[in-house]
Every structure is written in C-alpha cells, then in structure tokens.
Amino acid sequence: MAESIQYKRGKVPHKREHRMIFRNIDRVGWDPSLATYESDGGYAMARKALAMDPAQVTEEVKASGLRGRGGAGFPTGVKWTFIPPANTKPVYLICNCDESEPGTFKDRYIVHQDPHQLLEGMIISSYAVGAHIAYIYIREEFPEGAVILEQAIAEAKEKGYLGKGIFDSSFDLEIYVHRGAGAYICGEETGLIESLEGKRPYPRIKPPYFPAALGLYMCPTIVNNVESLCHVKHILEMGGEQYAKLGTPRNTGTRILCVSGDVRKPGYFEVEVGTVTLGELIHDLCGGLHDGRTLKAVIPGGSSAKVLRADERFNIRQGDEQVEIGIEDIPMDFDTLMACGSMAGSGGVIVMDDSRSMSWVINNINHFYAHESCGQCTPCREGSLWMQKITDRIVAGTASPDDVDTLKSVADNIEGKTICAFGEAASWPVQSFIDKFRDELVADTDPKNAGKFVAPEGMLAAVGLK
Amino acid sequence: MDLPEELLAKIDEVITHYPESKRSATLPLLHLLQRQFGFITTESVEWIAQKLELEPINVLELVTFYPGFRQSAPGKYHIRVCRTLSCAMAGSEELMESLCREAGIDRSGVTHHDPIAVGKDGKFSIEFAECLASCGTGPVCLVNDDFHEAVAPQDASKLLNKYK
Numbered sequence: 001m002a003e004s005i006q007y008k009r010g011k012v013p014h015k016r017e018h019r020m021i022f023r024n025i026d027r028v029g030w031d032p033s034l035a036t037y038e039s040d041g042g043y044a045m046a047r048k049a050l051a052m053d054p055a056q057v058t059e060e061v062k063a064s065g066l067r068g069r070g071g072a073g074f075p076t077g078v079k080w081t082f083i084p085p086a087n088t089k090p091v092y093l094i095c096n097c098d099e100s101e102p103g104t105f106k107d108r109y110i111v112h113q114d115p116h117q118l119l120e121g122m123i124i125s126s127y128a129v130g131a132h133i134a135y136i137y138i139r140e141e142f143p144e145g146a147v148i149l150e151q152a153i154a155e156a157k158e159k160g161y162l163g164k165g166i167f168d169s170s171f172d173l174e175i176y177v178h179r180g181a182g183a184y185i186c187g188e189e190t191g192l193i194e195s196l197e198g199k200r201p202y203p204r205i206k207p208p209y210f211p212a213a214l215g216l217y218m219c220p221t222i223v224n225n226v227e228s229l230c231h232v233k234h235i236l237e238m239g240g241e242q243y244a245k246l247g248t249p250r251n252t253g254t255r256i257l258c259v260s261g262d263v264r265k266p267g268y269f270e271v272e273v274g275t276v277t278l279g280e281l282i283h284d285l286c287g288g289l290h291d292g293r294t295l296k297a298v299i300p301g302g303s304s305a306k307v308l309r310a311d312e313r314f315n316i317r318q319g320d321e322q323v324e325i326g327i328e329d330i331p332m333d334f335d336t337l338m339a340c341g342s343m344a345g346s347g348g349v350i351v352m353d354d355s356r357s358m359s360w361v362i363n364n365i366n367h368f369y370a371h372e373s374c375g376q377c378t379p380c381r382e383g384s385l386w387m388q389k390i391t392d393r394i395v396a397g398t399a400s401p402d403d404v405d406t407l408k409s410v411a412d413n414i415e416g417k418t419i420c421a422f423g424e425a426a427s428w429p430v431q432s433f434i435d436k437f438r439d440e441l442v443a444d445t446d447p448k449n450a451g452k453f454v455a456p457e458g459m460l461a462a463v464g465l466k
Numbered sequence: 467m468d469l470p471e472e473l474l475a476k477i478d479e480v481i482t483h484y485p486e487s488k489r490s491a492t493l494p495l496l497h498l499l500q501r502q503f504g505f506i507t508t509e510s511v512e513w514i515a516q517k518l519e520l521e522p523i524n525v526l527e528l529v530t531f532y533p534g535f536r537q538s539a540p541g542k543y544h545i546r547v548c549r550t551l552s553c554a555m556a557g558s559e560e561l562m563e564s565l566c567r568e569a570g571i572d573r574s575g576v577t578h579h580d581p582i583a584v585g586k587d588g589k590f591s592i593e594f595a596e597c598l599a600s601c602g603t604g605p606v607c608l609v610n611d612d613f614h615e616a617v618a619p620q621d622a623s624k625l626l627n628k629y630k
C-alpha cells in the first residue's frame with residue numbers, strides 16, 4: 001500500500017521522513033471525506049478498540065511510550081490512568097486544537113486534510129477513558145477547519161460511527177466542535193476548560209485542578225493535543241510495543257517538526273523522534289541556510305522554548321557516556337533538548353541567521369506574550385508588558401544600558417510565581433536571550449547603534465513608535 | 467431582536483452540545499451573532515444572556531476578553547495579518563504597511579483596546595493577529611474566512627483585487 005502513495009508536486013516527503021500521522025497530507029487523490037478515509041482502511045482501528053477492554057487500550061498506549069505532542073511531553077497513557085478509579089462522574093475527552101504556540105503548524109494540516117484520522121483517534125481514546133462526550137476545541141482562526149470537522153462528524157454520525165451505540169457496540173459517543181475566539185491562553189488546558197465552560201479563560205491552579213481529576217464541570221477530563229490523539233490510532237495498529245521501537249528509547253514514535261525562519265525550505269517533517277539532529281534538520285531536510293548566511297540562533301520547540309546560540313556547547317549523556325556536543329549535533333528529542341537547557345515543546349523550530357537582530361527578535365516575542373497574558377496574576381500581567389516596553393526602548397535606541405538588567409530581573413520575577421506555565425513561557429525567552437546574547441542587547445541600548453536592525457522601520461511602526 | 471428562523475434553529479441546536487451547562491454555549495452564540503451582524507451589539511449581549519439564563523456581564527466579559535469579538539463594525543472584508551515572529555521575519559510588517567496603503571487605511575489611531583482600523587469607504591478593515599499557525603508559509607493573513615499564505619508585500623493590491 002505504502003509504495004502506491006503519491007504526493008503532490010513540491011510536497012514530496014523528504015527521504016528521512018517517516019510518514020505516519022502525515023501519511024495523507026498532500027497526498028494525490030486524497031480528500032477529507034469519510035469515503036476516501038475508509039477506502040484506505042480507515043476506522044478499522046476504532047472497530048478493533050471497541051472489541052477490546054478499555055483498560056487494554058490504555059495499556060497499549062502506555063506501552064507505546066507516547067509522550068504528548070502539545071508541549072509538555074507528558075506520557076499520554078499515564079495521564080489517562082490519573083482518572084480517579086472510584087470516579088462516578090461523567091468523563092470528558094477534549095482535543096486541544098488551539099494550535100497557538102508561535103512556530104507550530106502541524107495540527108492545521110491534520111484538521112484540514114485528514115479530519116477522520118483525528119476522529120478515529122478520539123473515538124479510540126474516548127472509549128479507553130470512558131468518555132461519552134468529547135469536544136474539539138479549535139482556534140477561531142481555523143474557520144475552514146471547523147467546517148471540515150463538522151462535516152466529518154456529520155458523515156461519521158450518519159454511518160453510526162458516532163452517536164448511540166457506535167459501530168453497533170453498546171458504546172455511545174458524541175463529538176462536538178467548539179470554536180475559540182483568538183486567545184493563546186486557551187491552549188493551556190485549564191484555560192481551555194474555563195473557556196469551554198463559557199467563562200473567561202483564566203487558568204486554574206494545579207494542584208488541585210488537574211483536569212484528569214477536576215476538569216470540565218469539575219469532572220475528570222482528559223485533554224490531549226490533536227497529534228497525540230492521532231498517534232493513538234497508529235499505536236493500536238502496530239501494538240504499543242512495536243510502536244515503541246520507532247524513535248529512540250523514552251522518546252518513541254514519530255513527531256512532526258515544523259521549521260520556519262531563515263532556511264531555504266521551511267515546512268513540516270514527520271520524523272522518528274530523536275533520529276534527526278538539528279543540523280540535519282536545517283541543512284538536509286530544510287535545504288540549508290540562505291546563500292552567504294551563517295546560523296545565529298534556533299528556538300527549538302515553539303517561542304516559549306529557550307533559544308539556543310549557534311556556537312553553544314552542551315555536555316549531555318549519550319548512552320553511558322558523557323559527551324560534549326554542539327547545537328547542530330542535538331538529536332531532536334524531548335530529553336536531549338531538555339538536557340541542553342531548552343525543550344522540544346510543540347515541535348516548532350524557528351531558525352535565525354546572522355542577518356537577524358536579537359533585540360528585534362526578543363521584542364517581537366515580548367509583544368506576543370504581553371498581548372496574550374490572561375491578566376490573572378500580577379507578575380505575568382504587569383511583567384510581560386514591562387518586558388515588552390523595555391525591549392521597545394532597546395529597539396528604538398532609547399534604552400539605558402542597565403535596562404538589560406532590569407529586563408532580566410522582571411523575567412526572573414515572573415518565572416515560578418504564576419498560576420499557569422504561561423509565566424515560564426513568557427520569561428524563558430527573555431532569560432535565554434539575555435543569557436546568550438547579552439552583549440548584543442547591551443550594545444543595542446547605545447543610541448549610536450539604533451540604526452542597525454534588520455527591519456526597524458516596520459517593527460517600530462508595528463509597536464507604535466514610528 | 468429579530469433573528470431569522472434558520473439562525474434561531476441553529477442556536478437551539480448548538481445549545482444541545484452542552485447538556486451539562488448552557489453557559490458553555492456563550493462563545494458559540496457570540497460567534498453566530500457576530501457573523502449575523504458583523505460585530506457584537508449590546509442587544510446581542512442581552513439577548514444571549516437571556517437565552518442562556520445568565521447576567522449580561524457574563525457575556526460582555528467574554529466579548530471584552532477575546533480578540534475574536536468586536537464591538538464596532540469592521541469593513542466588508544476584515545483582514546487579519548499575522549504579526550508574530552516567523553511572519554515578521556518574512557515581512558508581515560511590510561505587508562501590513564502595503565495593505566494599508568493600497569486599501570487606504572490609516573492605522574495611526576490603533577491601540578491595544580481598539581486594534582481594528584477601517585478604511586474610509588468601509589470596504590476593508592485590518593488588524594494584526596498573533597501566530598496563525600502557518601509559520602512556514604509566512605507572511606500569512608486571513609481575509610474574512612479565507613486564508614492566504616506567502617503574501618509578499620508587493621502583492622498587496624493583487625490580494626485586495628480578489629475582493630472587488
């Protein structure tokens with residue numbers, strides 16, 4: 001079967017890719033209809049799951065070692081077992097399709113081109129956790145995606161794959177699409193839940209509000225990313241143990257890396273986790289940097305991940321050995337990126353070459369977090385705006401040299417002092433840019449240097465300084 | 467408030483998606499009414515509150531929180547240009563400038579609380595949006611529900627011409 005798949009011109013997967021979740025993305029003759037999905041073996045795994053014991057399905061997912069693809073990399077099967085065993089309340093499954101972490105663009109393609117794969121993953125997962133209502137929380141900026149999903153749900157319902165007694169079993173399941181309204185914080189699972197309850201999406205504090213125990217309407221709720229839920233289908237197909245052989249130990253399976261920024265061929269690449277290094281990703285899969293450019297920095301896991309500088313060296317364990325590696329040697333897996341002081345996060349890799357001003361970059365990032373803070377905690381609400389104002393000044397050439405220290409102290413006073421992980425997401429970029437590019441930032445506070453930015457005109461206009 | 471039968475039926479259907487709590491239907495209802503009227507009116511807020519047995523403030527606080535809801539009329543075509551890093555690196559600020567120039571929109575009065583600028587003839591309105599999850603094909607923008615990728619700043623008029 002696999003040999004016969006053809007991809008659209010210019011969209012042919014790279015030979016280092018292992019297409020599983022993205023098997024049907026850009027595929028010739030493929031469309032989002034149920035008929036097409038079924039002609040390719042679709043929904044066989046949902047049927048298989050329904051013939052199993054729910055606990056057995058969870059066991060397979062545990063055995064697969066699947067780690068969440070939404071950002072935190074938490075083992076999916078383990079999360080499912082956190083539903084209190086004595087629970088008598090309804091259980092909900094929520095698919096997190098908020099896809100709002102800057103640099104990340106993978107769930108978009110699944111939803112627009114292969115919605116039934118997601119529905120099948122959700123059916124299997126709902127059955128495993130005992131949910132009879134599941135919601136897909138989709139960001140409002142995917143209007144077409146929401147329509148496609150609604151059509152897919154209607155088709156599945158008509159066939160008896162959703163609704164009462166699905167696939168002629170005794171299991172009932174409804175899936176509903178719920179559209180967000182343009183707020184990044186709705187990607188954070190407890191903010192998402194509040195939003196789904198019709199409230200402002202103010203995240204809840206953990207503990208006690210771990211969704212698996214106290215989630216939607218204070219009922220046990222499993223929140224998983226779109227990509228994670230799709231993996232569940234393939235785990236069932238391969239068996240957990242076999243799936244775990246993909247990728248590397250503790251970092252199993254495939255994952256979609258999204259590359260943007262200063263590379264010749266930005267795009268999405270589904271690879272076995274940890275089998276491609278950052279250097280290979282940039283130079284091989286993405287066709288390298290632009291002519292005459294050198295690598296300056298990489299944000300490896302969405303804008304919240306700490307930046308890596310091109311000439312950094314890292315001491316990490318590889319097998320039983322302690323080795324020193326450079327940034328291009330980093331295998332793109334959860335554990336190594338963490339050992340290198342950053343994170344694999346959401347899989348969004350942003351590459352920057354030597355033409356980029358780091359002050360300009362961190363200022364752009366600061367604007368994002370200042371805009372998106374939900375405002376619930378003072379350090380985050382005030383701090384994210386202060387950080388933005390300070391880098392506005394640096395970019396405008398009106399900062400003083402100790403502004404960089406002030407910036408650092410603001411960031412340090414957000415991290416660890418907030419209700420949700422947005423606080424870290426906002427402060428890690430600032431802390432790491434200062435840590436790694438302090439000289440450049442300090443130099444930029446000198447008004448004499450104010451003219452040397454890459455695109456100061458547009459940037460200044462965008463922030464209202466011109 | 468006069469709403470078409472079809473919309474009323476749709477509203478009643480949407481409420482059934484939330485058997486546990488009607489309040490959950492606030493966001494979907496806001497979307498439906500914004501689509502109907504172009505923005506959220508005070509009347510719409512009160513209507514939703516009554517429909518879902520809430521206080522109007524429960525509805526209004528969502529309108530003022532979420533960037534996706536507007537309280538004044540946008541243009542016939544509302545443009546959202548991605549402002550975030552990868553698109554900015556690809557020229558989204560320049561795209562914003564050329565779109566404004568071509569559409570005759572003045573963004574000088576734009577603030578955090580009032581992010582939308584409308585052209586004089588009311589045909590186009592524009593605002594920056596945060597990462598639209600297509601960072602590999604920047605600069606990107608939405609025009610109403612249509613998504614456009616790799617829109618070079620010099621192609622601004624070509625894009626606008628599609629909406630004559």
Ligand SMILES: Cc1cc2nc3c(=O)[nH]c(=O)nc-3n(C[C@H](O)[C@H](O)[C@H](O)COP(=O)(O)O)c2cc1C
Pocket residue numbers: 067068069070071072073074076096097098099100101184185186187188189190223224225226228229420421422425
């Ligand atoms: C500020 C913030 C934003 C987030 N945005 C997203 C998002 O857009 N999509 C997503 O799947 N997870 C996002 N997450 C992670 C979710 O909270 C949650 O961990 C995830 O959806 C769980 O799914 P997984 O275990 O399958 O990864 C975000 C987390 C934080 C703190």
Ligand code: SF4
Pocket residue numbers: 185202203372373374375376377378380381418419420421422423
């Ligand atoms: S850390 Fe920021 S985003 Fe998270 S709850 Fe506090 S104010 Fe809101």
Ligand code: FES
Pocket residue numbers: 102103104548549550551552553554596597598599600601602604606
């Ligand atoms: S930065 Fe523009 S789509 Fe992500």
